[in-house]
Amino acid sequence: MFYTPFKDLRWRRPLLFLAIVFALASCNRPKPASPEAMKRFESIIPKPVSAALTGNAFTLTDKTTIAIDSPAEELQALGRYLAEKLKPATGFDLPLSTGKESSRSGSISLRLIKDRELGAEGYELRIADDQVTLSANAPAGLFYGIQTLRQLLPAGIEQTSAAKEEAWEIATGTIRDYPEYSWRGSMLDVARHFFGIDDVRRYIDLITFYKMNTLHLHLSDDQGWRIEIKSWPNLTSIGGQTQVGGGKGGFFTQEQYKDIVDYAKSRYVTVIPEIDMPGHINAALVSYKELNLGPAITREPASRNPSGPVAGKVHIGIEVGFSTLDVRKEVTFKFINDVWRELTALTPGPYLHIGGDEAHVTKKPDYIAFVNRFTEIVKANGKKMVGWEEIAQGNIDSSTVVQYWSNQQHAKVAAEKGAKLIFSPAQKVYLDMKYDSTTKLGLNWAAYIEVDSSYMWDPASYVDGIGRDQILGVEAPLWSETLVTMDDIEYMLFPR
Ligand code: TNX
Numbered sequence: 001m002f003y004t005p006f007k008d009l010r011w012r013r014p015l016l017f018l019a020i021v022f023a024l025a026s027c028n029r030p031k032p033a034s035p036e037a038m039k040r041f042e043s044i045i046p047k048p049v050s051a052a053l054t055g056n057a058f059t060l061t062d063k064t065t066i067a068i069d070s071p072a073e074e075l076q077a078l079g080r081y082l083a084e085k086l087k088p089a090t091g092f093d094l095p096l097s098t099g100k101e102s103s104r105s106g107s108i109s110l111r112l113i114k115d116r117e118l119g120a121e122g123y124e125l126r127i128a129d130d131q132v133t134l135s136a137n138a139p140a141g142l143f144y145g146i147q148t149l150r151q152l153l154p155a156g157i158e159q160t161s162a163a164k165e166e167a168w169e170i171a172t173g174t175i176r177d178y179p180e181y182s183w184r185g186s187m188l189d190v191a192r193h194f195f196g197i198d199d200v201r202r203y204i205d206l207i208t209f210y211k212m213n214t215l216h217l218h219l220s221d222d223q224g225w226r227i228e229i230k231s232w233p234n235l236t237s238i239g240g241q242t243q244v245g246g247g248k249g250g251f252f253t254q255e256q257y258k259d260i261v262d263y264a265k266s267r268y269v270t271v272i273p274e275i276d277m278p279g280h281i282n283a284a285l286v287s288y289k290e291l292n293l294g295p296a297i298t299r300e301p302a303s304r305n306p307s308g309p310v311a312g313k314v315h316i317g318i319e320v321g322f323s324t325l326d327v328r329k330e331v332t333f334k335f336i337n338d339v340w341r342e343l344t345a346l347t348p349g350p351y352l353h354i355g356g357d358e359a360h361v362t363k364k365p366d367y368i369a370f371v372n373r374f375t376e377i378v379k380a381n382g383k384k385m386v387g388w389e390e391i392a393q394g395n396i397d398s399s400t401v402v403q404y405w406s407n408q409q410h411a412k413v414a415a416e417k418g419a420k421l422i423f424s425p426a427q428k429v430y431l432d433m434k435y436d437s438t439t440k441l442g443l444n445w446a447a448y449i450e451v452d453s454s455y456m457w458d459p460a461s462y463v464d465g466i467g468r469d470q471i472l473g474v475e476a477p478l479w480s481e482t483l484v485t486m487d488d489i490e491y492m493l494f495p496r
Helices: 009-028 035-041 073-090 139-152 197-208 254-266 282-287 330-345 364-380 389-393 408-416 451-455 486-493
Strands: 050-060 065-068 096-098 107-112 123-127 132-136 168-177 183-189 214-218 270-277 351-355 384-388 401-404 420-423 471-478
Touching (some): 035 139, 073 107, 073 139, 107 139, 132 139, 183 197, 197 254, 197 486, 214 471, 254 270, 364 384, 364 389, 389 401, 401 408, 471 486
Parallel strands (some): 065 107, 107 132, 183 471, 214 270, 270 351, 401 420, 420 471
Antiparallel strands (some): 050 168, 123 132, 123 168
16 A cells, blocks of 8 residues: 555645645746846836846736726726727736726726826836726826836837737836937938828827927928918919929828828827928929929029019929028018918917018028018918028027027027027937938938947036926927838837
8 A cells, every 4th residue: 555645634624724824925926027128128218217127927828818997088098098008919818997996907007196206298117916007197198108007018029010029028127218308309301202191190200209209200302292281272282292203292181181280180189281381392392383482493692583473483493492481571471471371270289380481582681581571471370480400590489499400500599689599409300310321212412320320428418508497398300302111110110
């Protein structure tokens, strides 16, 4: 006979006890985080204010729930957004539940709190091995916390169809984050080459993954006019019909543009419309001859044409600085007023961007008078004016936002006049600059911009005498002279 401890009563009790302890321990025992999960935790872009690992892992499964502490529609929409983002790759249909008690083991809970330090866009993400808690003062903060959560999961989570992942693991710990600047933007040039609403939506999704909140759309330039203006229909029926290289161009109807603005809003992005004036305006000059002062395409300083204005020729090249509105004519201001009245009606955000760059053939006094008059037009529309750095030459004040791109002198003058600045130094953040001399797309007039160079600079110490208080934020423009497809866009955008 063998000796069987289970039949021996003296053994039965302690063994049973051990079995129970073991069973309990193995189901509650936190799983240590994998090195990959810890690495993701430490590589969030942009870098959070603080991120402290605690060493274990939370695993997303088909049993995970999304718990929302309030029935408010905006929070419910954020819950749905999170579920939608997690579904394609995992195949999980994570249910939403509402109410404070719904936050429990196995949930990712979203809640509003009061935490002064986090401000309007900050969040705190606490990841325990059995539960994730995302807290913020306002919905925007929860939205940014969700972006962090996406970055913490294995990269496969971004696939649009079922991904092979052994475990959807997130390292445990606490992340607290809030932005250094309120204007975190990118500009997309839809004028040189036209990009339609699906591309713009995707662009919005891409920039929000990195917590950007501003999309500046460059809606007009010499080569094309891209937004329907009902009172001046030729702008799109003539001025919108081509692009660099002579392709077919295109434009947004006002309905489509509204869709973009609404979509952006659902992603906590403000759209800034730019109509570039008084230069970069050939597409409008081609559309309406009364706006011209002379032959539209000339590299000579513009002079009044004695025989009256003539419509220009379409421009499909990439040279800049040759066109100007005739800013001494009232019809020009009727045009400007009509355009901005219609665009203001499509713009819930506070800013209108008037361009103002490289007006090389506008006489200087005319340019200054133009900027000054524009200040009034923008105010009359109840908005704030944004313009490229050259507008610093006009009577600007603290309500004006000046976008610095190349000339530090203009930036300094703007700061002295009390204006706020957006920093877009071409040598650092012009995403249309080539990475190096072998890059097939892009230009190189400002610099070759390698990835490290685009990261290694600090706006607050970039221009002598301009500190953080005067800087509203940073914006990376993507000019599209050489970009034709969404793939081209993404190649230049990432990883910079
Ligand atoms: C300069 S930056 C421009 C654009 C060009 C860009 C190309 C600025 C305000 N004007 O018109 O597209 O360079 O890099």
